[in-house]
Amino acid sequence: MKTKAAVVYETGKPIEIEELELDGPKDGEVLIRYTHAGLCHSDVHIAHGDLEARLPMVLGHEGAGVIEEVGPGVTRVKPGDHVVCSFIPNCGVCRWCATGQQAICDMGATILEGYLPGERFPFTGPKGNYGAMCMLGTFSQYSTIHQNSVVKVDDDLPLDKAVLVGCGVPTGWGSAVNAADVKPGETVIVSGVGGIGINAVQGARYAGAKNLIAVDPLQNKREKAMELGATHAVGTIEEAADLARQMTNGNGADKAVVTAGIVTEEIVTGAFDAIGKAGTVVLTGLNKLSAQNVNLPGSIFTLFKKTVKGSLFGDCNPTTDIPKILGLYQSGDLKLDELITKTYTLEQVNEGYDDLLNGKNVRGVLVHEH
Ligand SMILES: NC(=O)c1ccc[n+]([C@@H]2O[C@H](COP(=O)([O-])OP(=O)(O)OC[C@H]3O[C@@H](n4cnc5c(N)ncnc54)[C@H](O)[C@@H]3O)[C@@H](O)[C@H]2O)c1
Numbered sequence: 001m002k003t004k005a006a007v008v009y010e011t012g013k014p015i016e017i018e019e020l021e022l023d024g025p026k027d028g029e030v031l032i033r034y035t036h037a038g039l040c041h042s043d044v045h046i047a048h049g050d051l052e053a054r055l056p057m058v059l060g061h062e063g064a065g066v067i068e069e070v071g072p073g074v075t076r077v078k079p080g081d082h083v084v085c086s087f088i089p090n091c092g093v094c095r096w097c098a099t100g101q102q103a104i105c106d107m108g109a110t111i112l113e114g115y116l117p118g119e120r121f122p123f124t125g126p127k128g129n130y131g132a133m134c135m136l137g138t139f140s141q142y143s144t145i146h147q148n149s150v151v152k153v154d155d156d157l158p159l160d161k162a163v164l165v166g167c168g169v170p171t172g173w174g175s176a177v178n179a180a181d182v183k184p185g186e187t188v189i190v191s192g193v194g195g196i197g198i199n200a201v202q203g204a205r206y207a208g209a210k211n212l213i214a215v216d217p218l219q220n221k222r223e224k225a226m227e228l229g230a231t232h233a234v235g236t237i238e239e240a241a242d243l244a245r246q247m248t249n250g251n252g253a254d255k256a257v258v259t260a261g262i263v264t265e266e267i268v269t270g271a272f273d274a275i276g277k278a279g280t281v282v283l284t285g286l287n288k289l290s291a292q293n294v295n296l297p298g299s300i301f302t303l304f305k306k307t308v309k310g311s312l313f314g315d316c317n318p319t320t321d322i323p324k325i326l327g328l329y330q331s332g333d334l335k336l337d338e339l340i341t342k343t344y345t346l347e348q349v350n351e352g353y354d355d356l357l358n359g360k361n362v363r364g365v366l367v368h369e370h
């Protein structure tokens with residue numbers, strides 16, 4: 001079948017809208033009609049060449065929609081089901097899935113190649129085979145994806161909001177709750193308040209942070225952080241570090257979650273300096289895969305018993321954490337509606353990313369037309 005999709009052909013060039021041919025679902029796969037897709041910074045990393053992906057690639061890895069058709073052997077969903085996509089698939093049986101670490105499932109190894117199991121590309125077009133970002137390609141009206149990439153959700157959940165639980169919400173929320181393991185009474189810094197960081201703010205607040213300091217150079221982001229649970233919001237990590245020390249008898253923050261759009265050495269060093277004894281820095285934001293952005297004094301690690309760790313998908317297990325987080329939305333313990341700054345059509349995808357790069361959006365959302 002035909003589908004309209006947003007494609008990266010060449011890094012550094014605008015994203016192009018192309019009509020592509022979509023292959024139908026084979027073993028274990030489903031045909032999905034995407035209703036909504038979130039504009040996460042990671043897709044811009046592909047378009048800019050920060051994250052080196054196989055091109056051409058249909059972008060989009062935050063998505064929600066309706067299952068239209070299922071291939072042989074599909075047991076997780078049926079036609080008509082509403083689903084939120086998981087930007088890392090989970091097979092359920094690899095070493096990582098079997099030990100409660102679905103975010104690093106072995107099936108996720110090819111998310112930047114964009115093909116389905118068996119090196120089968122979902123899309124074909126004028127330039128041959130097209131991959132799908134994170135094996136999803138949510139910036140397409142339709143896609144063929146693996147059943148391990150979807151989580152069924154309640155029919156009455158609004159997909160235009162639930163879409164954010166495909167990446168931004170669990171990644172941010174889990175970076176604070178799971179990876180940083182924020183405990184009641186702690187002092188926590190969140191560095192970078194975009195679609196990911198705002199949810200680290202929400203997660204840290206829910207986990208009981210006493211002092212929750214959001215850092216962002218932009219005033220609109222600081223205001224949003226204060227609206228959704230931060231106790232303080234400042235423009236630089238140095239100001240955050242000073243505040244944290246004032247609040248902790250000079251020790252510093254217990255946790256710092258780094259969710260800036262491009263994580264530089266300066267940002268990492270600032271977070272490391274802001275945490276105190278036994279403190280933890282969680283690195284969630286990205287940079288070029290080759291960027292040597294961690295350059296820290298080992299003796300300070302030792303003498304202050306500090307930890308610096310990375311986190312993918314907020315260390316979440318999508319099959320259980322996506323429904324859990326949506327449950328928190330339903331009970332009013334987590335905000336989704338307030339995270340969406342603006343909606344766009346598929347054709348407006350470049351405008352949406354200009355708005356993200358210009359700091360206008362907490363999260364932009366593409367609304368698909370069929
Ligand atoms: N680890 C994961 O699983 C995972 C998942 C999704 C996205 N990401 C990455 O997380 C990062 C954030 O994504 P996003 O969609 O929220 O991006 P975004 O562009 O919406 O937000 C980034 C924010 O960082 C702020 N910022 C810029 N410089 C800063 C600085 N020096 N200090 C503090 N804040 C600063 C910007 O003003 C902006 O508000 C990206 O690198 C993205 O690729 C990681």
Ligand SMILES: [Zn+2]
Pocket residue numbers: 040041042061062087167168
């Ligand atoms: Zn993302």
Ligand SMILES: [Zn+2]
Pocket residue numbers: 090091092093094095096097098102104105106107
């Ligand atoms: Zn697995």
